[in-house]
Amino acid sequence: MIVPCFPDFIPLDIKLKDALHPRLSLTFDGVSEFTFSGLYLFRNRYNYCISRDISHEDGQDGGFIISGEQNTQEGRKTFFMTPCAVPDFKTLDSLFATHDYWKNISESVLSPAKEKLEKYGLIITEDRDNFDYLYNRSDLAQLAGKKFHKKKNHVNNFLSTYPNHKLQPMSANLVPQALEVLEQWRNEALLKNDNEDGDYKSAKEALENFELLALKGAILFINDKPAAFCLGESIARGKMFVTHFEKAVNSYKGIYQYINQAFAASLPGFFTLINREQDLGNEGMRQSKMTYRPCDFVRKYTARLVL
Numbered sequence: 001m002i003v004p005c006f007p008d009f010i011p012l013d014i015k016l017k018d019a020l021h022p023r024l025s026l027t028f029d030g031v032s033e034f035t036f037s038g039l040y041l042f043r044n045r046y047n048y049c050i051s052r053d054i055s056h057e058d059g060q061d062g063g064f065i066i067s068g069e070q071n072t073q074e075g076r077k078t079f080f081m082t083p084c085a086v087p088d089f090k091t092l093d094s095l096f097a098t099h100d101y102w103k104n105i106s107e108s109v110l111s112p113a114k115e116k117l118e119k120y121g122l123i124i125t126e127d128r129d130n131f132d133y134l135y136n137r138s139d140l141a142q143l144a145g146k147k148f149h150k151k152k153n154h155v156n157n158f159l160s161t162y163p164n165h166k167l168q169p170m171s172a173n174l175v176p177q178a179l180e181v182l183e184q185w186r187n188e189a190l191l192k193n194d195n196e197d198g199d200y201k202s203a204k205e206a207l208e209n210f211e212l213l214a215l216k217g218a219i220l221f222i223n224d225k226p227a228a229f230c231l232g233e234s235i236a237r238g239k240m241f242v243t244h245f246e247k248a249v250n251s252y253k254g255i256y257q258y259i260n261q262a263f264a265a266s267l268p269g270f271f272t273l274i275n276r277e278q279d280l281g282n283e284g285m286r287q288s289k290m291t292y293r294p295c296d297f298v299r300k301y302t303a304r305l306v307l
Contacts, residue, residue, distance in 0.1 A: 006087075007094055009049035009067055012040055014212065016050065023063055027083050029106040030236030030298050032132045032277045034083040037213045037233060037244065039066065041202040046070060053082065055091040062087060067099065079103040086113040089120055102303040104130065110301055122303040129281035132298035133289045135274045137241070140264035140292065147293055155261050158254030162222045167262045170217035170229065175207050177226035178219050182207065185247040203245045206231055216241075218263050220248075220255070227252055228259045235275065241267055242275040260292075 001015035021036045032038055039048055046068035053062030063084020070077055077100040086109055087095065095102070102122075110117075110124070117124065143152040159165075168174065186200045206215060210231075217231035228248035235242045243263075248255040264274060275298060279286040 003050055003052045003064065005054050006051040006065055006091060009051045009065075012043040012048040012050055012066075014040060014209070017213070020050070020064065024083060025235070026237060027106070028108045028236065030132065030134075030240045030242065030273070030275050031083065031104060031106050031300060032235070032242045032244070032275055032298070033081070033104055034106075035233055035235055035242070037206065037215060038242075040213070041206050041244070045202070053085065053087050053091065055088040065091075065095070068103075070103075077101065081105075082109065085109060086117070092120070096305045100304075103127070103300075105301040105303060107299050107301075117303065121306045123306055124301050124303045127300045127302045130278045130300045132242075132278055132300075133276045133292075133294045134240075134296040134298060135264075135276065135292055136295050137264055137267060137269075137271050137274050139295070140260060140274055141267075142265075143261055151257050151261070151292070154254040154257035158252070158258040161254070162252060164223050165227075165258075166221045167218050167259070167266065168221070169266075170210065170215070170219050170231065172211050174219050175210055177221075178207050178229040179204065181219075181226050181229050181249060182247055184249050188250055199245065203231070203247060206245060215244075217245075218259070218266060220259050220262070222252060222255075228255050230259060230263050234271070236273075238270065240273040240275050241271040242277065244277070 001013060001019065003016060003019050004010055017036050024034055024036060027034050049067045051065045053065050055062060063082065065087065066081040066083070068079055068081070070079060078098065079101050080095050080099045081104045114124065139148070143155065170178065182200065182203055186197050189197050206213065215231050215233055217229060219226060220228040230243055230246040232241055232243040246256070246259065248259060276289060279289055
């Protein structure tokens with residue numbers, strides 16, 4: 001399946017994986033949305049469509065342009081994203097004629113062109129709610145020192161309370177057990193969050209397409225019962241692992257702290273960083289992510305055209 005050239009778009013389809021994945025895997029910053037899985041699994045939420053950018057006068061491949069829609073406080077808004085490069089001004093003219101804003105601009109894409117884009121008439125702002133949280137893998141794996149004292153206590157209490165536990169690499173034959181965990185997590189979420197089940201549909205589809213999407217992860221068993229799982233993939237040219245989904249049965253105390261630590265420890269050493277995605281402006285989620293002491297952020301920017 002071929003991605004059409006701009007201005008033509010097609011809906012994001014699983015058959016586009018071979019066309020998108022190699023180019024997206026070369027992006028430098030590690031933006032969590034800019035993997036094939038990150039886009040495909042949320043295609044329905046954002047109504048993603050995709051086009052190829054061949055607008056560059058120097059003949060360079062501009063990668064892809066992704067068009068989407070999002071609910072905001074001002075209503076339904078349209079946006080576009082450019083994972084690989086800044087389009088030329090003629091293409092930007094066309095995009096801003098049909099979209100409200102430009103979303104998830106990474107630092108490596110923005111920095112070389114920032115001055116020109118501001119002269120073009122763009123207001124560029126940091127999008128703190130969408131910053132991805134970065135952690136040293138060794139910090140999450142070891143939980144050493146005073147700053148991780150509470151986390152380490154949770155892990156130790158888990159180990160003493162549930163000695164009969166086992167963490168296994170996720171595989172296709174373990175998907176049914178992971179789906180059991182997801183259903184229990186969803187039932188708990190529905191009771192707690194007024195019938196909002198968050199990213200349940202995306203997580204379910206990720207498990208069902210585990211092999212096709214080439215995801216990696218682990219599943220945790222307690223007393224031979226599935227209790228938690230996590231799923232993610234390699235990004236940023238292989239230096240970073242992004243955790244897309246982490247679900248657990250909440251009745252096991254300390255289970256999230258344990259699977260976070262144990263999975264980080266199980267990852268190959270060439271992953272120096274773990275990306276645990278954004279907080280979406282949720283204050284509780286922000287506080288939780290900050291307690292793990294991020295070493296940095298994947299900064300993202302939004303741009304709007306001054307009329």
